[in-house]
Every structure is written in C-alpha cells, then in structure tokens.
Amino acid sequence: MTPTTTLAVSGRVLTQIRRDRRTLAMLLVLPCLLITLLWWMFEDTPVFDEVGPALLAMFPFIVMFLVTSVTTLRERSGGTLERLLAMPMGKLDFLLGYGVAFGVIAAVQSVLAVALSVGLLGLDVQGPVWLLTVVAIVDAVLGTALGLFVSAFAQTEFQAVQFMPAIVIPQILLCGLFVPRDQLPTVLEWVSNVLPLSYAVDAMQTLTRTAETGDVWRDLAVVAGYAVAGLVLGAATLRRRTP
C-alpha cells in the first residue's frame, strides 16, 4: 500500500464526480431538501427533534452505498479495474482511495445537512455539533465499504441497485427510527444489535440528547469497526486473476 497511489485514486474519483454536475448537485442538495421536507411535515411538534438525527445518519450511508456500488461495478465491467490490478497497485490502495474520496463528499454533504438542521431548522443538539459530522463521515465510509463489497456480487447495474433494498432497508427499519430498538421483539432486537446503522443512529441520537460523549465514541468505534471489516471483505473480492 502506498499513500500516493491511494490519493491518486481519490483524486481521480473526485474529478469524475466533479465532472458529473447533476450527481454532485443531488449528492449535496437532496439530503437538505429531504430534511427540510421532514421538518415541514412535523411543524410545531417535537417529532423533528426525534427523527432528524436518525436522518443525518442515514443519508450518507444510503447515498454512498449506492454511488459506490454502481461506480465500482463500472470499473469491474469496463476493464479499468483489470488494468489497474495489472499495474503496481495494491488492492487496499484502490479501496481506501474510494473510501477517502467518498469520505470527503460525505463531509461536505453532512456539513451542509447539519448546518441546515441546527442553524435554520432549529434541531436541538446538546453535544458538540462537529461530532455529528464525524459520525456522518464514518457512516459514509461504512456505506462505501459495503457498496464495494456487494458490487462483487452484481453483474449489472440493475442488480447493483437492487442490493440497496436488500442491504440498506432492513437496517433503516431496525435502526430505531420507527420503533425504539429496546421495544422491538427480542429476536429483532438482536438483529438490530448486529446491524451497523443502528450504532450510527444511536450515536446521532445521543448527541442530540446529552452533552456526554462517552457513548458516542463507543458507537462510533463500532461503526468504524464495521467499515474496516467491509473494506477487508471488499479487498477479498478484488481478484487479480479472474476466470
């Protein structure tokens, strides 16, 4: 693994996204619009304060999962991945390069979303606001890692997109957004305990409720652990020799 190669990959991915103005606009503006919609729906009720943090955790995860699974699938089918792996490039350089690039985008995305939620829409945050952004970035890297991993199991972009309901929606249903996790049926609570998004949502909710950050760091460590595991699994699916 060499940092220059990793950064070369990140730089290239960021240039590609910058080129695609429409995707860039959607990545940055869409979460803000959806959060505003939610705030409007629950005008004059405390619901926005309860659901807002979960949303801040979900957007970077969902978006980065989708974008990564489609772009890496393109690399696999377009022959550029084969070319890169025939060059002096470590598998981790490739994966981390994507992780860093989408981490940067997630950072910008969540700074916008957090600024809007806290500054304009009056979301109450007891803990440090910057930590919300950190959780969002780690969460985005998790989405990237899982996206890279599942792209190995898709042959077409249609299939890649279908992994989103398979991998992402169960996590949204069980993350505590609809039913608090401790009120789920026991088996589902166990399932929810092993899903990474649950910890990201917990971290965001804790940050809005108290100024105490001990639990946040613990949850963050769990999410980061899943992201690393995802990258390792992703590396295992990158084969230099293919049938």
Next chain:
Amino acid sequence: MVKNAVEIHDLHVVRGGRTVLEHLGVSIGGGVTGLLGPSGCGKSTLMRCLVGVQQVEAGSVTVFGEDAGSPGLRARVGYVTQAASVYDDLSVDENLRFFARVLGVGREHVDRVVDAVDLGDHRGQVVGRLSGGQRSRASLAVALLGEPDLLVLDEPTVGLDPVLREDLWALFHRLAERGAAVFVSSHVMDEAERCDRLLLMREGRIIADGTPGEIKEKAGAETVEGAFLAIVRRDAA
C-alpha cells in the same frame, strides 16, 4: 533485443466449462510478434495469461524469468485490453495523469505518450466524446506510460484509419528497436506482414510459428491468409 521475454509451458485454460487454451507451449522474444487468428480462438485469453489476470488450469507462464503477474513485473509490462479501458468521464490528459501517478512516472511521460499516439489535438477532450479509434489510442497511450519492457496489445488497431494503422505499426517497431518485446494480436490477416514473427492460432492451439515469409513458403501460399487456410485443410486431412 530481449531474449525470450516470455516462456509458456503446457498452458491449459478453461473458461466457463470450455477449453480455451490446450496445453499450449511457446516462447516470445524481442521484436514485434503477431498473434493472428479468428475471433474466439483464444488470443485474448493467452494475452490475459501473459499479464497474469487469467486463472489457469495448468502450466506455467514466465515473463523475464518471473511468474506472470508477480508484483515485480507489474511496472514492466504494458497491457491494452480489447475494449478501451480508460475512464469515459475524464479527459485524455486526466486519464493519463492518473495512470502516471499509479505507475509512479513523471508528467513529462504524459506528453510523450500523447504525441506517440497522435492525440495532441484531443488532450483536453472527455474520452467518452472521442471516436472509437481515438478511445483505443488513449487506452494504448496508458500502456506506453511506464516505458514497459513487454507490451501486450490486444487488437490495438481495430477500426482505425489505414494511415493511422500504418503509424501505429511504425510505433510498435520503434518500441521493439529500443529493446521492448511487443506482442500484438489481430484478426486481420493483412496485418500479419508487418510482424517480425507470426503465431497463427486456431481453436486454442498455435498452428504455425515463424516469420511471415517462412510461414507462406512452408504452406506454399501467396498470402498469410492463404497459408492459414492451407494449414487448416492439411491438419483436417
């Protein structure tokens, strides 16, 4: 000149349940070696074996004395796949600068390869908007970046203007004169005459090996295409 850049022994490859290469053995030295045969005969698979991206059933492929695809070789072997493997949403320059960073070579090499494939007028253009021939030249330029000792080119001249094709073959010979081993595949028989050495391939086997002149003489044919037919008919009889 490189002596026996590539040694292949008893190479056997099965893809999707079908035998693609059948206990193939051949060595490739310096100069421009052409691999000619109809599409589907196993040319691309053989090329993938040379760069070490193909899973093989049995046999060995060594390049400059090392196993094909081993880390020490990755900077010394340039590979162009049949489909242009460059990023469509980046410009020619951006593509080359990216691959140059991966290979760890300086920016001056970007200028050199752009000139070599004659894309100077299109450097700033996004690859997706180039013509098919221009895209494959951009892909070829990437392979030339690291000044490789072995160049593996899978049908690099398909669909190109004859003038440009002539230029590219001249380029391959210049590279070979500088000491690189150049291995080029084609399914167009008239390109055979331009090779220093020719391998004719059919159904996963090498059916003839020699200079274009030797092959034609041995088969008693006027053209390489005629020699190919004569050899196939003789083998069938």
